[in-house]
Amino acid sequence: MNATSIMGVILGLLGVLNVFGQSNGQSQQAPLSPAPAVVTAPKANKPAPTPGNYADSYAGDEACGVCHREKVETFHQTDHYLTSKLPDKDSILGKFTPDRNVLKTSNPELSFRMDKREDGFFQTAVQGIAPYITERTERFGLVVGSGRKGQTYLFWKGDQLFQLPVSYWTELGWVNSPGFRDGIANFDRPIIPRCLECHATYFQSLPPPQNRYGKAGFVVGITCEKCHGPGREHVLRESSKVSGSPDSAILNPAKFSRDRQIDLCSWCHAGHGVALAGAFSYRPGEPIDKYLKLPEPDPNAKVDVHGSQVELLEKSRCFQSSAMTCLTCHDVHTDQHDLSVFSQRCLSCHKPETAMFPKLDHQAASNCIDCHMPRQETNLIVFDWNGKKARPQVRTHWIKIYPATTQPQ
Ligand code: HEC
Ligand code: HEC
Ligand code: HEC
Ligand code: HEC
Ligand code: HEC
Ligand code: HEC
Ligand code: HEC
Numbered sequence: 001m002n003a004t005s006i007m008g009v010i011l012g013l014l015g016v017l018n019v020f021g022q023s024n025g026q027s028q029q030a031p032l033s034p035a036p037a038v039v040t041a042p043k044a045n046k047p048a049p050t051p052g053n054y055a056d057s058y059a060g061d062e063a064c065g066v067c068h069r070e071k072v073e074t075f076h077q078t079d080h081y082l083t084s085k086l087p088d089k090d091s092i093l094g095k096f097t098p099d100r101n102v103l104k105t106s107n108p109e110l111s112f113r114m115d116k117r118e119d120g121f122f123q124t125a126v127q128g129i130a131p132y133i134t135e136r137t138e139r140f141g142l143v144v145g146s147g148r149k150g151q152t153y154l155f156w157k158g159d160q161l162f163q164l165p166v167s168y169w170t171e172l173g174w175v176n177s178p179g180f181r182d183g184i185a186n187f188d189r190p191i192i193p194r195c196l197e198c199h200a201t202y203f204q205s206l207p208p209p210q211n212r213y214g215k216a217g218f219v220v221g222i223t224c225e226k227c228h229g230p231g232r233e234h235v236l237r238e239s240s241k242v243s244g245s246p247d248s249a250i251l252n253p254a255k256f257s258r259d260r261q262i263d264l265c266s267w268c269h270a271g272h273g274v275a276l277a278g279a280f281s282y283r284p285g286e287p288i289d290k291y292l293k294l295p296e297p298d299p300n301a302k303v304d305v306h307g308s309q310v311e312l313l314e315k316s317r318c319f320q321s322s323a324m325t326c327l328t329c330h331d332v333h334t335d336q337h338d339l340s341v342f343s344q345r346c347l348s349c350h351k352p353e354t355a356m357f358p359k360l361d362h363q364a365a366s367n368c369i370d371c372h373m374p375r376q377e378t379n380l381i382v383f384d385w386n387g388k389k390a391r392p393q394v395r396t397h398w399i400k401i402y403p404a405t406t407q408p409q
Contacts, residue, residue, distance in 0.1 A: 057230030058202075061223045064231065067238060072224070077335045079146035080222040084200045087121050087140040093147045094168035096121070103166050103174040106387060107183030112166045114174065123153070123164050125185035138164060138187060142220070144199050149392050152177055154191055160211045161191040167383075172390065175383045182384040193279035198268040198307075201226045202280055227253060227264060227284055227332070251284050254327070261325045262310060263288035269326075270294045270310035271303075305394040306378035312397035319399075322349060343368040372399050 204214035
């Protein structure tokens, strides 16, 4: 079974139960300029009462920014926030200029053309030999991926979401979407809720088929309240300075136990898993295993580097022999990629001149990362491209000694 068909099986297993109702006026503000679908849809001022009425208690990032201005500004530069957007000339990274807007395929009778028009952005499959050409055109409806590595695009058919056949990969330009066969025009791949659960803040699932969503009221990007829980009550309390309550009415993951901290990141960084409850129903601070069946820790299992940071870190002796969490190294509110800063994190435990530090002359190394957390190819994102298979590289989180690395000078 190849990676694609394994994904297919996993995706097929995922459930669709959804406990949210409609979201309210404020939370349905998408951070970027609204797509036509969002504008034309009626805005619900009063959300229908639904179990939990979770969406009713959101405030939105702009509300947080009134008091946490700096956090919002730095956070809005991160891949989390930028991971899904509405299509516009800045959010779509692929080029639409006439010399760069065509993707040829291995099939001489099939190519794809990307067009920017007054009314939006479009992908067209051009099939056949002139004059017997047939075309199928779909509009870019949603952009998924910050573009650090790449982006893939979704289109609406009624209230169903599907993946467009052409993606953009930062190193390669326009490419066949990952897992799509070169030379075939496939517009039939549905977008299941789990995909949006990892790459957006909120979508309202509708009754089956699985890829039906409310076209209003979704929140793109991963926003503050995805990790901090609904914040309207906190905003009210802090604005009106209601005293007497020691409770800030907002979740701070720094105060979670180690397991609950890992669970928060496991929501999206521990593989696809199998949904046990509705997508978007997990609340940070709760045990994740009620919502998702994640792979059991298995020392012999081969774990792919993509999207499995939790499993890989858990294999590391660093993790097993300390109280390390993801937060030991990552501040998710800033876009941090300086490897010397990360190396300082290593040195906070592996202090030179201690038994925790190797005898060899490691002191001079300002970059512990490339040797002990090397980039590795993923087999879960594969591009069938230009007669080759292209696999992006992801940083492994299994911190250990890799044979290929040599000792620092
Ligand atoms: C009116 C000002 C105001 C707004 C708006 C606001 N906060 Fe706060 N927030 C504060 C203050 C003041 C504190 C520190 C008080 C405390 O620790 O209880 C705080 C504390 C926090 C904490 C730490 C809480 C803890 O228990 O340690 C988090 C997390 C937080 N805010 C997130 C948010 C998010 C997310 C939003 C938007 C939904 C938001 N805040 C909106 C004023 C505000
Ligand atoms: C379990 C959570 C999860 C699911 C489900 C998931 N992804 Fe991702 N995706 C991630 C994570 C985490 C990364 C980045 C880190 C990595 O590669 O390990 C990522 C990376 C990406 C990237 C590259 C972004 C960049 O520029 O680096 C794209 C594009 C993407 N995913 C699209 C999708 C699409 C489309 C779907 C659904 C059809 C999907 N993903 C399903 C978690 C998920
Ligand atoms: C991906 C999850 C995630 C997102 C999204 C997120 N945070 Fe946090 N936040 C955390 C974690 C984890 C902590 C505790 C560790 C730390 O302080 O970094 C935290 C701590 C905080 C704190 C308390 C500690 C401090 O530094 O004052 C505040 C306030 C806060 N976040 C505000 C925000 C705001 C505002 C946003 C949106 C702009 C936001 N967070 C988005 C995960 C997140
Ligand atoms: C709701 C899903 C979700 C949660 C929860 C989440 N992440 Fe992510 N994370 C993603 C996705 C999706 C990406 C890839 C974004 C892209 O590039 O498009 C990502 C990317 C990252 C990256 C690489 C980009 C960067 O900013 O350097 C880091 C590091 C990261 N996440 C750490 C964490 C940590 C630590 C936690 C727990 C506190 C966490 N994430 C919680 C979905 C999530
Ligand atoms: C929270 C503390 C902590 C941090 C941070 C930390 N480590 Fe460790 N690390 C440990 C402990 C504890 C061990 C196990 C020591 C033992 O068992 O003798 C260990 C073991 C190791 C080993 C041996 C692994 C093996 O399989 O033999 C390497 C290599 C290592 N760490 C490198 C790093 C690097 C590189 C970083 C930064 C990316 C780092 N560590 C960050 C605590 C930490
Ligand atoms: C010992 C330090 C350390 C710990 C602990 C750690 N990370 Fe990382 N992480 C790194 C470093 C270093 C990078 C590479 C940053 C870069 O290249 O810009 C990274 C990169 C990432 C990326 C981007 C991977 C890619 O190549 O696209 C994600 C996602 C991520 N971390 C998530 C997590 C999650 C989730 C956890 C907890 C399970 C975690 N990290 C724990 C050090 C750490
Ligand atoms: C050029 C690659 C390289 C760099 C850079 C590097 N290491 Fe290492 N490290 C190694 C190799 C190879 C070994 C195994 C050496 C041996 O045991 O002979 C090792 C061993 C270790 C060990 C000991 C493991 C044990 O079981 O004894 C620790 C801890 C460690 N490194 C941490 C670090 C830290 C922290 C940094 C950054 C300051 C770092 N390394 C930088 C390649 C590197």
